[in-house]
Amino acid sequence: MPSKKRVTVMRDVAKLAGVSHQTVSRVLNEHPNVKQETRTRVLEAMQSLNYRRNLAARTLVTRRSHTLGLIGFETTLFGPASMLYGIEDAARTAGYLVSIATIRNLDRREVLDAVDRLSQHAVDGIIAIAPKPSVTNGLLQAPTGLYCVAVGGGGEPDAVPTVRIDNAAGARLATEHLLGLGHRTVHHVGGPSDWPEAQERVTGWRDTLYEAGAPVPPVAFDSWNAEWGHRRGQELAQDPSVTAIFCANDRIALGVLRALHEAGRKVPEEVSVVGFDDMPDSGYFLPPLTTVRQDFAEMGRRSLTLLLEHMGDAEDPGPPAHIVVSPELVVRGSTAPPPR
Amino acid sequence: MPSKKRVTVMRDVAKLAGVSHQTVSRVLNEHPNVKQETRTRVLEAMQSLNYRRNLAARTLVTRRSHTLGLIGFETTLFGPASMLYGIEDAARTAGYLVSIATIRNLDRREVLDAVDRLSQHAVDGIIAIAPKPSVTNGLLQAPTGLYCVAVGGGGEPDAVPTVRIDNAAGARLATEHLLGLGHRTVHHVGGPSDWPEAQERVTGWRDTLYEAGAPVPPVAFDSWNAEWGHRRGQELAQDPSVTAIFCANDRIALGVLRALHEAGRKVPEEVSVVGFDDMPDSGYFLPPLTTVRQDFAEMGRRSLTLLLEHMGDAEDPGPPAHIVVSPELVVRGSTAPPPR
DNA sequence: ACGGCACGTGTTAACGTTCACATTGTCGCC
DNA sequence: GGCGACAATGTGAACGTTAACACGTGCCGT
Secondary structure: OOOOOOOOOHHHHHHHHOOOHHHHHHHHOOOOOOOHHHHHHHHHHHHHHOOOOOHHHHHHHHOOOOEEEEEEEOOOOHHHHHHHHHHHHHHHHOOOEEEEEEEOOOOHHHHHHHHHHHHHOOOOEEEEEOOOHHHHHHHHOOOOOOEEEEEOOOOOOOOOOEEEEOHHHHHHHHHHHHHHOOOOOOEEEOOOOOOHHHHHHHHHHHHHHHHHOOOOOOOEOOOOOHHHHHHHHHHHHHOOOOOEEEEOOHHHHHHHHHHHHHOOOOOOOOOEEEEEEOOOOHHHOOOOOEEEEOOHHHHHHHHHHHHHHHHHOOOOOOOOOEEEEOOEEEOOOOOOOOOO | OOOOOOOOOHHHHHHHHOOOHHHHHHHHOOOOOOOHHHHHHHHHHHHHHOOOOOHHHHHHHHOOOOEEEEEEEOOOOHHHHHHHHHHHHHHHHOOOEEEEEEEOOOOHHHHHHHHHHHHHOOOOEEEEEOOOHHHHHHHHOOOOOOEEEEEOOOOOOOOOOEEEEOHHHHHHHHHHHHHHOOOOOOEEEOOOOOOHHHHHHHHHHHHHHHHHOOOOOOOEOOOOOHHHHHHHHHHHHHOOOOOEEEEOOHHHHHHHHHHHHHOOOOOOOOOEEEEEEOOOOHHHOOOOOEEEEOOHHHHHHHHHHHHHHHHHOOOOOOOOOEEEEOOEEEOOOOOOOOOO
């Protein structure tokens, strides 16, 4: 007949090894004061019984679940998805599991709800993919003792530690590259105007033009997708003076490329185009896209390190730390000197 | 002075409401036998104390964590990332949290490791993004009582319930579309030969050609990315008899488009190209890509439903259920009748 | 020789829930 | 009017782990 108790617990291991359950616990937690011989005996017992410790019980008493929460936004896109990957990757090595709570918009309500859901499940900390301040603000509402960091955001440094990319520097790289090729000025197709990241890219681009004494053409904002790039590209294609276009991301650039092609304007012979992000297949656009690469996965990893550090600091967290990573220009076939 | 007890627990709520902790528990679990008046009194107490129940304690005694595990592969790509999204979306509505364990390759070891990690954290069930049988097989190793389903796989129906797309039908749609336009035959650029999904697409394509009495050109396999499409596209571009190419996915198609363009062969005037997946910006390729759409997020949602059903069925699970979803042809500008 | 201290181990009590059972009261029905 | 059924609540014991303390050893210094 089948035994009533299904899984083996500490007590079973202890009995087999001829010690108390506490000693088993000590072995498990690598407590120093256990004789080598007992340790191996316990380990053998665990092995032979195929023992796995019950994390729920452990969590109950230690108040640490060894689980981290991730608040994600638009995680189907390459950038966020890669951050998620980087975070999970680093978390695994650090012995944590990652639980996700995606939000469908950036309302404060949604964020609070996600924080609530995660904290109910007793996560030890939260990483938020936080492109807008509303998210970071929501994070501040988290129960005390719950550590939070934000990744991939923009705007002014916040009350929570942050990992972000230097968008202005990236925009500068792109703009300087184009000016360096001899273009009189550079046009810009913006992302959504209410995203700090989009604004920072505008700033970097504009400042570079100013400093170079180049005229600053008007910017239009809308969204991050190819449809917008296509729409805006059609307008720019009408203007023969446009020879260089810096797009707020690669998807917009894709739309711009198509619009230029449809208008019969050759890239890069007549018009140069630069993107931002370096999505997986940007190198296979027509022509291959020159772009500003950001290492999303690395940002994810860094944010996890930051979170763990933050959690490690006992009571006094000190001022929130901020990590800024630098983007990198990838030159491909979509940029060339202007026609003469 | 600050009180020693930090968080409020059931006992506190009970005391404030003037009932026993068990009654509070009953209110929380919506047990029928609680007087309306007491219920509201308890609810008010919970509200005013800002009580949140401790899920770890609950898990310890009920052995249900209300957490689901996800084993993910290449989650930075659009398909898997969308499935993940769909799964999380459905899980949230069902009151579950999703924990992720990504695997970096499809080895059995990695899968076992992921299952182990998830089961340590006491997940109630596991959904695996399982493109190759090795994953599904690993799933069978899961501890008894842990329910698993696979999503997005291929190959023969497995021992675990599965949600998959009808790859052959999708390939058929693409091929018939091209034949219907008047092409004598259709070439195919395959994915990785050891992926069942890639093979099924080949099968659907080949069968359609057979039935139509069209010649079946040789297939080459390699990987899923644009680089491969570009490489293979260069070869196909040399052959003037090639007028229609069906690619195993959109990324490959992107590479093929570029190769054709470089070889001076116009799409769709001289050569038609069809993809598979319908990635976000396929509609803005040059030209806009005709493709076979699969609804990844929906597959994710369906897989969650399947898992919950499976978990609900008490002891006897019956034969594993399989859901097959149908893809859909999206006609855009990359296909046209052959040159005459 | 003896107090003290470090080691190795065991004992008991939490942690915050839910479950099984016991205890009331209230109603309806023969 | 008694008696069973059921509704509403309370009591105690799990669940499996770690924390806090207590208990023996053996060794060192004075």
